[in-house]
Amino acid sequence: MSHKNILKHLSRQEIDHQLNHQGLVLSIGPFVFCIQSNESSIAKNVQRIYCDFQVLTHDDLIDFYVTIKRPSGMRRFIRPQINFYCDDHCPFLPLPVSQAFPLLEWGMNWCIVQHAHRYLLLHSAVVEKNGKSIILPAESGSGKSTLCALLAQSGWRLLSDEMALIDNKDFHLQALARPVSLKNESIRVINQFDKHSVMGEVVDDTAKGTISHLKPTTESVRKMKIKGNAFAFVFPLYQKETSLTVEPIGKADAFMRIIKNSFNYSILGETGFNSVDYLVNHTTAYGLTYSDTEDVLAYFEQLVK
Amino acid sequence: MLHSILLSVLIKPNSVSTFTHAQWNLLLRQASTAKMLTRIEHLLTEHKLLDKVPAKVQSHFYRENVKISHLHTQVKQEIQILNQLFKKNNINPIYLKGTAYFLTDLPLAKSRTFGDIDILLNQEDIAKIEIVLKCQGWISQKSDDHDQEYYRNFMHEIPPMQNMARGTIIDIHHNILPICNKNTINIELLKLNAFTAVQDSNVKGNVLAPEAMFLHSAIHLFHEGEFEQGLRGLSDLDILFQHFDQKEENFSQKLIQLAEKINQGQSLYFAWHYLNKIFERKLPKLATHFVKDFKKKVKLASLHDFIFFNMLISHHSSTKTWSFVLASHLAYWRGHLLRMPLYLLIPHLLKKATITIGESFSKKPKVSKLAADLVIPPQE
Numbered sequence: 082m083s084h085k086n087i088l089k090h091l092s093r094q095e096i097d098h099q100l101n102h103q104g105l106v107l108s109i110g111p112f113v114f115c116i117q118s119n120e121s122s123i124a125k126n127v128q129r130i131y132c133d134f135q136v137l138t139h140d141d142l143i144d145f146y147v148t149i150k151r152p153s154g155m156r157r158f159i160r161p162q163i164n165f166y167c168d169d170h171c172p173f174l175p176l177p178v179s180q181a182f183p184l185l186e187w188g189m190n191w192c193i194v195q196h197a198h199r200y201l202l203l204h205s206a207v208v209e210k211n212g213k214s215i216i217l218p219a220e221s222g223s224g225k226s227t228l229c230a231l232l233a234q235s236g237w238r239l240l241s242d243e244m245a246l247i248d249n250k251d252f253h254l255q256a257l258a259r260p261v262s263l264k265n266e267s268i269r270v271i272n273q274f275d276k277h278s279v280m281g282e283v284v285d286d287t288a289k290g291t292i293s294h295l296k297p298t299t300e301s302v303r304k305m306k307i308k309g310n311a312f313a314f315v316f317p318l319y320q321k322e323t324s325l326t327v328e329p330i331g332k333a334d335a336f337m338r339i340i341k342n343s344f345n346y347s348i349l350g351e352t353g354f355n356s357v358d359y360l361v362n363h364t365t366a367y368g369l370t371y372s373d374t375e376d377v378l379a380y381f382e383q384l385v386k
Numbered sequence: 387m388l389h390s391i392l393l394s395v396l397i398k399p400n401s402v403s404t405f406t407h408a409q410w411n412l413l414l415r416q417a418s419t420a421k422m423l424t425r426i427e428h429l430l431t432e433h434k435l436l437d438k439v440p441a442k443v444q445s446h447f448y449r450e451n452v453k454i455s456h457l458h459t460q461v462k463q464e465i466q467i468l469n470q471l472f473k474k475n476n477i478n479p480i481y482l483k484g485t486a487y488f489l490t491d492l493p494l495a496k497s498r499t500f501g502d503i504d505i506l507l508n509q510e511d512i513a514k515i516e517i518v519l520k521c522q523g524w525i526s527q528k529s530d531d532h533d534q535e536y537y538r539n540f541m542h543e544i545p546p547m548q549n550m551a552r553g554t555i556i557d558i559h560h561n562i563l564p565i566c567n568k569n570t571i572n573i574e575l576l577k578l579n580a581f582t583a584v585q586d587s588n589v590k591g592n593v594l595a596p597e598a599m600f601l602h603s604a605i606h607l608f609h610e611g612e613f614e615q616g617l618r619g620l621s622d623l624d625i626l627f628q629h630f631d632q633k634e635e636n637f638s639q640k641l642i643q644l645a646e647k648i649n650q651g652q653s654l655y656f657a658w659h660y661l662n663k664i665f666e667r668k669l670p671k672l673a674t675h676f677v678k679d680f681k682k683k684v685k686l687a688s689l690h691d692f693i694f695f696n697m698l699i700s701h702h703s704s705t706k707t708w709s710f711v712l713a714s715h716l717a718y719w720r721g722h723l724l725r726m727p728l729y730l731l732i733p734h735l736l737k738k739a740t741i742t743i744g745e746s747f748s749k750k751p752k753v754s755k756l757a758a759d760l761v762i763p764p765q766e
Contacts, residue, residue: 113442142442143411168415169703198452199445348456 089132097124104146106137110246110257110305112197113137114189118149118181120163126182126281130260130294133302145192149185151178167192176287183284183292186262190243193257194344200246200255201356202344207240207254207309208232213385214254214309216245216364217317218342224319227267228377230295234275235378239301240309244344247311249352252359254309258301260294268293274374313384314339314366325376328368335366392416392700395426396621397666399433410443416700420617423450424497450499457499461488462589464503464554469591475518478592479505480580482559482602486593489583494625498618502546502555506577509560512544516558523550532737540566540726540734562602563609564725571648576602596630597640604657605650611721613697613714620698623657624665631670638672655680656694663691664698693717 088096088107099105100123104115116127137143148166152175162175165188172191176184194202205218206229219225226242233239239258246255260281263271268291271278279296314335330338339357340346346353371377391412394401405413417423427447430436439447465485472479481489484500507515528534528545537545542561548554561573579595594602603626607619631637645654658677661667669677681687696713699705722731 139411140407142407142440144442144446146415169419196446196449198449348452350456350459352452 086136087132088128088134088136091128091136093124093128096128097121100124100127103139104148106139106141106143107131108135108137109189109259111255112144112193113141114192115139115143115146116149116185117147118185120149120178120181122179122181122282123149123185126294127185129279130281130296132296133299144196145189147185147188147192149181149188165191167195180284180287182281182294183262183287186260186294189259193244193246197246198345198348199250200248201346201349201353203245203247203339204243204342204344205245206242206261207245207256208381209238209240209309210236210381210385212310213312214240215381215384216254216311216314218245218314218339219317224267224317224371226261226263227270227319228317228371230261230263230267230271230278231274231374231378232381233261233295233298233301234271234278237381238304239297247356247360248308249349249356251308252311252356252363254311256301256305256307256309258297258305260297262289263293263295265290270374271295311360311364313364314360315381315384316366316368318368318370319372320370321372323370323372325369325371325373325380327380330366330368332361332366336361338366390416390617390700390702390705392420392422392426392702393617393664396429396617399429399435402430402435403438405438407440410440412704414443414446416702416704418446419702420700421499421615422497422618422621423447424454424499425618425621427451428493428497454496454499458488460552460554461485461503462585464552465489465585465589465591468503468505468556471518471522472515475514477507477511477515479507479511479515480577481591481593482506482562483606485591486583486599489585489589489591490593490599491583491585492626493629494622498622502557504557504559506559506562506573512558512560516544516547519547519556524548524556525550527555530741532741536734540564540730562605566726566730567724568727569649571605571650575644575648596634597637597644600626600630600641600657601644601648601650601654604653608653608656608694609721609724611718611725613717614701616698617700620660620664624661624667627657627661627667638670638676642672642676651680652684655684656690660694660698664695689716693720 096105100116100118104117105127106113106115116123118124146168149163150166151161152164161178163178163181163184164171164175165173165184167188173188203216203218205216206225207214207216208229209215217225217229229239229242239261240254240256242259242261244257246257247253248255263280268280268283272280281294281296283291283293285291314330316330316338336357339360343353346357349356369380371380391409395413413426417426423446430439482504484498485503487495487498524547526534526545527548528537534545537543541564543557543559546555546557561571562576563569563571576594576598579598580592581595582590583593584590593599600623603619603622607616607623610616610619634640641654645651655677658669658673659681662669662677684690692709693713693716696710697717722735725731726734
């Protein structure tokens with residue numbers, strides 16, 4: 082690998098140049114992405130959110146070539162739209178230009194989900210403290226990302242917001258430390274919780290509502306190559322004005338809930354079964370209902386003591 | 387022809403031993419787009435070159451292998467279900483293409499993905515099997531009347547049917563070329579010597595005899611109008627031919643005889659000609675003579691060369707040239723004209739265009755195509 086270079090050492094001009102031409106090559110967890118785009122919102126957000134990530138060159142091996150660009154023809158001018166490409170392939174319908182950066186984030190998730198079958202992929206956030214990794218699987222809207230952001234801004238190491246990557250060979254957790262995608266109300270909640278949190282541009286009217294991306298902490302990005310050990314599964318559920326309750330989940334139940342949250346369990350076959358089996362037998366699982374921030378943070382502190 | 391790194395590796399696998407990272411990146415992109423990653427892996431394994439492959443590239447080979455073994459598990463299950471249905475209803479179909487290669491355990495099957503199960507039936511059994519499948523949760527994929535009519539009146543197959551629970555797609559053929567065409571094939575001649583292939587004791591099915599299997603693959607490729615997977619099609623023919631030529635006695639002779647009987651000498655000529663010209667394969671004597679003799683009979687031989695030299699290389703933005711774009715258009719029209727005579731084709735295309743324009747005005751949202759929904763597949 083060539084000399085270590087961090088994105089924040091590159092000027093905006095250099096970033097623009099790379100994005101506009103051959104593509105900006107970023108090392109993100111075990112993957113290398115080459116990102117190409119002429120959109121200034123991509124340059125602005127990438128610079129802000131990915132500033133701690135390592136920049137590689139075109140002489141390094143690259144996993145995914147992704148491009149965000151406007152379709153040709155009249156739609157460039159009238160209510161302009163934007164497309165995501167993974168190499169020559171365009172898997173999604175176009176979106177309004179204002180959603181360029183969220184589209185890039187979603188597209189990168191798509192690349193990983195389609196291809197990373199070395200891992201059992203769970204729709205979960207993963208955070209770590211004291212060498213103990215907590216996996217937070219949850220449906221969208223259950224407060225997973227907010228919880229993940231609260232923990233990340235309180236000194237927990239962020240391994241992942243959108244998906245847990247469990248290596249099928251050694252069952253360790255692979256970190257990605259990609260930005261946390263915050264929706265609607267939670268953008269304000271996190272801003273108030275930590276005045277120093279760095280966020281990308283706020284984008285309204287996406288399929289998920291208003292969206293902004295929280296920059297992962299420098300420490301989380303720096304430790305990205307260090308693998309995590311799964312310690313517990315916590316299935317969070319945010320419920321307004323309730324006191325915090327925790328209920329243990331039995332192994333059989335946990336097994337079913339984990340595979341329900343998996344992107345590739347059925348494709349992996351026996352390998353996937355073995356990974357879930359290992360996880361269930363080496364962790365404990367809880368169902369967590371919460372509303373108060375302080376209470377929930379205290380609960381997590383006590384969990385990894 | 388612009389340099390295709392994928393093609394050069396298929397011709398000279400040894401070239402990878404001096405590859406730079408940038409060259410591996412390009413190979414990975416071209417092979418991935420051509421759906422030939424696993425094929426490259428098998429080729430490199432065969433030539434004992436796997437230790438030259440960087441770990442990162444190998445992990446991409448790995449993910450494709452995961453997908454292929456998942457596919458094989460699904461196909462096995464589906465064949466078992468279908469065979470029961472066929473048996474109960476006294477229908478004796480022949481499996482074609484991907485499913486047939488899998489059932490016959492051909493070397494090709496290990497490096498080839500496919501999207502649907504193709505079967506060949508007697509035309510008089512079609513109505514019966516359609517009802518049987520509908521009762522078991524299979525629905526026709528084409529809902530509009532024009533498409534239904536098009537398939538049923540002019541084509542060699544009925545519209546694909548999909549299982550609502552499992553998502554599997556089945557293509558039911560009664561011939562291998564459109565019936566509205568003047569060059570229809572006497573399908574009984576192609577079916578001669580079909581046999582039962584046994585994948586394992588629970589998974590078996592009828593498949594075409596080797597020479598018919600190869601010819602079907604060639605006929606299919608050289609009647610296509612779109613060639614995104616053109617290079618893989620030619621590579622299929624390459625592996626099939628090498629395999630059968632070794633295993634079968636007088637394989638070339640059998641091919642020539644069958645091709646002449648069903649009036650498909652040109653498809654066989656194209657197959658051998660381009661295996662020789664594009665993949666630089668040395669042909670058996672009989673094949674060389676056949677190609678030499680047949681060349682005189684081919685109309686517009688240099689136009690065909692222009693089309694296929696461009697279409698049967700990798701389709702990737704890195705290899706796109708003006709001649710490629712021109713050849714794609716020519717191939718598209720050639721494909722259409724081979725499917726339908728002009729007096730049927732023009733009304734069909736006009737009708738299709740009206741329907742497409744109509745659809746673009748109705749704002750029906752397309753399902754699960756939004757980037758925001760990372761879809762978790764339903765667990766069985």
